[in-house]
Amino acid sequence: MRAVRRTGSLRIAFALSLLLHLVVLFVHVNLPQRMASSTQRGATQARLEAQLARPRAERGGEPQMPVATPRQETRKTSPAHGLWAARKWSRAERAEMADFLGTLARKPKPRSGRELAQQALAAAGKAGEAYEQENGDRGASLRSSPTKGKPIERISLDLYFDAFINKMNQSARSVKRPETSAGYGKALVEIAIGVDGSVTAFHVLRAANQQAEIEYVRAVVARASPFAVLPADFRATTSKLTIQMCVATQPGAGSGFSRSFGGQDCME
Structure with missing residues (x-):
């Protein structure tokens, strides 16, 4: 009986040992195949990712230039704010503002040569009046002798007369004034100038x-x-020009000549 039991135990042990070796052998055989399969799948996936990351460049055609789209300028309008947004303009204020803008829009009309000359003569007349009050004791007035046609324009007479007075004052610097005491009356002389x-x-x-x-x-x-x-x-109008000059002594008067602007009528 002991021999039979020992033989049965050996058989069981031998069967277990054989089963254990089969399991170990199966593990050693299948594990490298699984690792190789997983490695192959990883390499295939890596190659696919590499191909997607670097696509092939197309050949055979020129690169197309991008078409530039025109820019559209947009203006931003900011709404009125603050005091002016809430203010209501009255009709009188609007009319006043319109008049003011109208005066700014109207350009000043350029003056003609005649207007400028008249302005210059008016300024010269004021200067002549001041000079007569301060220095001049000889006032001259103009007389023309029309013989053929319409009278001479006033502006032409004034321009020529001013030139006459200026030349008289320039020449007076080279002529010595008499040292004798002047009288107290008013003398009147007349000078005639020809066309030349x-x-x-x-x-x-x-x-x-x-x-x-x-x-x-x-x-x-x-x-x-x-x-x-x-x-x-x-x-075209006259054959001579007549100038009357009034000689009147004033206290502290100088040796100059000036126009007579109506303040000195040379009457006794």
Whole structure:
């Protein structure tokens, strides 16, 4: 009986040992295949990812340039805010604002040459009045002798007369004034200028007691002659130009000449 039991135990042990070896052998055989299969799948996936990351460049055609789309400028308008947004303009305020904008829109009309000359003469007249009050004791007024046609325009007379006074004052610097005391009366002389600017006559209309001053004026006229030639509109109207000069002594007066602007009528 003991021999039979020992033989049965050996058989069981042998069967278990055989089964254990089969299991170990199966594990050793299948494990490398599984690892190789997983490695192959990983490599295939890596290759696929590499191909997707670097696509092949297409050949055979020129690259197309991108078409630039025109930019559209957009203006942002900000809504009114603050005090001006809530303010309501009255009708009077709107009318006043419209008038103000209208004056800004209207351009000033350029002045003509005649208007500029008249403005210059007005300024010269004011300066002449001031000069007469301060220095001049010899006021001259203009007389023309029309013989053929319409009278000369005032602006032409004023321009020529101003040139006459300027030349008289320039010549007076080179003529010595008499040292004798001047009289107290008012003398009146008349100077005639021909079309060529020469002095054709020097008449003493009233001497009073200003003989020394009259001779001084005569010397200055001779020094300044000839004057400017009469312009064309003068020659078409008159044959001579007559200038009357009033010689009146004023306290502290100088040796200059000025226009008579109506303040000095040269009456006794």
